[in-house]
Amino acid sequence: MQKMKIKDNISRWVWDMQQGRQELGIKESMIDRYMLVLLWVSQGNTGPSAFWLLFFLMKHPEAMAAVREEVNRVLKESGQEVRRDGHLINLTCDMLMKTPILDSAVEETLRLTAAPLLVRSVLQDMTLKMANGCEYRIPKGDRMAVFPYSAVHLNPEIHPDPHSFKYDRFLNPDGSKKTDFYKDGKNVKYYSMPWGAGVSMCPGRFFANNELKQFVFLMLVYFDLELKNPDEKTPRYDVSRLGFGALHPVRDIQFRYSLRF
Numbered sequence: 001m002q003k004m005k006i007k008d009n010i011s012r013w014v015w016d017m018q019q020g021r022q023e024l025g026i027k028e029s030m031i032d033r034y035m036l037v038l039l040w041v042s043q044g045n046t047g048p049s050a051f052w053l054l055f056f057l058m059k060h061p062e063a064m065a066a067v068r069e070e071v072n073r074v075l076k077e078s079g080q081e082v083r084r085d086g087h088l089i090n091l092t093c094d095m096l097m098k099t100p101i102l103d104s105a106v107e108e109t110l111r112l113t114a115a116p117l118l119v120r121s122v123l124q125d126m127t128l129k130m131a132n133g134c135e136y137r138i139p140k141g142d143r144m145a146v147f148p149y150s151a152v153h154l155n156p157e158i159h160p161d162p163h164s165f166k167y168d169r170f171l172n173p174d175g176s177k178k179t180d181f182y183k184d185g186k187n188v189k190y191y192s193m194p195w196g197a198g199v200s201m202c203p204g205r206f207f208a209n210n211e212l213k214q215f216v217f218l219m220l221v222y223f224d225l226e227l228k229n230p231d232e233k234t235p236r237y238d239v240s241r242l243g244f245g246a247l248h249p250v251r252d253i254q255f256r257y258s259l260r261f
């Protein structure tokens with residue numbers, strides 16, 4: 001913490017905590033915990049999610065072709081091209097807003113591989129009404145947890161063929177973002193919850209989403225990628241991490257990459 005003051009290029013988030021410590025009297029031990037959370041969420045979740053996204057694209061050539069065509073078009077529309085002796089491309093936020101197919105592929109990846117347990121403290125006596133008419137009384141002081149992975153993400157009524165990767169699952173036929181999903185004929189509001197929900201919904205979701213999109217965008221414009229084994233099976237998820245967030249694969253995947261120019 002002491003060395004931080006003499007370093008350049010400190011993350012604004014980290015720096016603000018340091019300021020908070022001085023201005024609001026936050027204890028150093030709390031800041032240490034906060035830093036550990038930041039390290040955990042960024043390394044434990046975004047990295048594996050990037051792995052899965054790239055893997056699913058390589059495993060599904062139709063998905064790879066659709067996303068590649070989209071990123072190439074967006075790059076061209078920005079007036080840039082990748083050349084051997086050219087500048088590195090300038091990937092802007094505006095460009096990342098024009099990728100509905102990539103957005104859908106990211107959302108589909110997170111549906112299949114983000115399995116957080118959402119824990120809540122019950123602050124007042126309450127009654128939880130279920131869709132089937134059942135009611136549960138939950139007393140103040142209890143802790144409860146929701147696990148949307150099995151209840152929602154892999155629910156075949158909401159997402160038919162739920163274990164398959166379908167890059168366009170979150171796209172309407174006209175190419176816009178699909179938000180209408182149904183169960184028992186009723187519209188489901190929370191049809192995918194990789195970021196949780198409510199007051200403690202992941203505050204890093206925009207950052208993480210952009211990280212994933214930037215990573216794939218740049219990989220696809222600079223490289224051709226393919227699985228070393230074309231019949232590669234999807235690695236099993238490390239189930240010991242169910243509930244912690246992004247699922248990790250139990251093994252590595254070999255792939256080839258070569259510059260496209």
Ligand code: HEM
Pocket residue numbers: 037038041042045046049114116118119194195196197198199200201202203204205207208245246
């Ligand atoms: C794919 C990547 C990520 C996934 C799937 C993810 C998912 C989640 C989930 C499910 C929660 C709990 C939400 C709830 O209880 O309702 C959470 C909390 C949190 N996430 Fe993320 N996250 C990701 C990346 C990040 C990144 C990159 C950051 C920071 C830069 C971040 C910062 C946080 C923080 C600070 C919390 C605690 C929020 C609170 O308790 O109020 N996350 N995340």
